[in-house]
Amino acid sequence: MPVGSLVDFTISLPADVVGAEADVQLDCRGRVVRNFEEDGRRAVGVVIDEYRFERR
Amino acid sequence: MASPSASIEMNVEQPQENGGQFIRVIVADSQAIFRAGLRKIFALEDDIRVVGQSETLSQALSAAKKFTADILIFEAALAPNPVEAVTDLMRQTPSLRLVVVTPQPDEELTLELLRRGAYGIVSREVEPELLVDCLRKVSEGHPWLDSRGIQWVLEAFRTQGVRPASPRPRVQLTPKESLIVSCVTQGMKNKEIALRVGTTEQVVKNYLRKVYDKLGVADRLELALFCLHNRVLDSSAKVPPAPVPSSGNGSAPELSAVTVEASTKPS
Numbered sequence: 001m002p003v004g005s006l007v008d009f010t011i012s013l014p015a016d017v018v019g020a021e022a023d024v025q026l027d028c029r030g031r032v033v034r035n036f037e038e039d040g041r042r043a044v045g046v047v048i049d050e051y052r053f054e055r056r
Numbered sequence: 057m058a059s060p061s062a063s064i065e066m067n068v069e070q071p072q073e074n075g076g077q078f079i080r081v082i083v084a085d086s087q088a089i090f091r092a093g094l095r096k097i098f099a100l101e102d103d104i105r106v107v108g109q110s111e112t113l114s115q116a117l118s119a120a121k122k123f124t125a126d127i128l129i130f131e132a133a134l135a136p137n138p139v140e141a142v143t144d145l146m147r148q149t150p151s152l153r154l155v156v157v158t159p160q161p162d163e164e165l166t167l168e169l170l171r172r173g174a175y176g177i178v179s180r181e182v183e184p185e186l187l188v189d190c191l192r193k194v195s196e197g198h199p200w201l202d203s204r205g206i207q208w209v210l211e212a213f214r215t216q217g218v219r220p221a222s223p224r225p226r227v228q229l230t231p232k233e234s235l236i237v238s239c240v241t242q243g244m245k246n247k248e249i250a251l252r253v254g255t256t257e258q259v260v261k262n263y264l265r266k267v268y269d270k271l272g273v274a275d276r277l278e279l280a281l282f283c284l285h286n287r288v289l290d291s292s293a294k295v296p297p298a299p300v301p302s303s304g305n306g307s308a309p310e311l312s313a314v315t316v317e318a319s320t321k322p323s
Contacts, residue, residue, distance in 0.1 A: 020242045
């Protein structure tokens, strides 16, 4: 994934971590600022530009 | 309750121009009896003078600024976060050497205080002669730890390559702070949080600022990610249900589509 790519992704915050009844979703939009390979796996570093908590 | 001016006091015996003859000490401790005990112990030593004392963190910061001293004996329990307090004191008065008195021997706290620049760390149960020895060594610019502390440091040094270095000091949130963090990480806005916990938006903002400082985060997103990686909340942080509106059209409160946009603005 090239640097500068826009990515949308979701982070799940488990219910017990946030003290909620159900998991909380954190919808994020960001930009790839670096990419690298580690232990045979590809990884990217992303800066989050926008986010929103998705409550169910 | 004693006023700050009454509690920060200067010893009339303070040598103003001592040419390095005396070790000038400020004692910052919440217990008057402990401060009095230290003064008695140091009174027997020719080379140690207590030049000021304080009983709260803010007084300690003032005393460090006001008095010319070599060493501040600082009770860790004076601050909700002693590590941050030590950092603040060092930043404010870099020439002052800190000897921190911990409530009891504590490996993690000892290591973190050393990393932040404390010169000496003793527990409250320290023997008087060891504390005097500590002050003398620290005044000469040497760090001082008891044998157990030295063992912890050596062990940390030995194992730093095989375990994660510098574990974050465990942060203690008050029940109210935990509750507000829980609300934030569930996506609630300040107004809704205020309703849930029975306070005002301004108070919620004040709490949030304090929490951000404690955890070293800058906004709601960082707070949520911090909670994800560190078990900050315990089971007591259960958010109470939203209050039932006393009037209205009878429709259910909006629970979906609650969004918090990313922003660098304080929220």
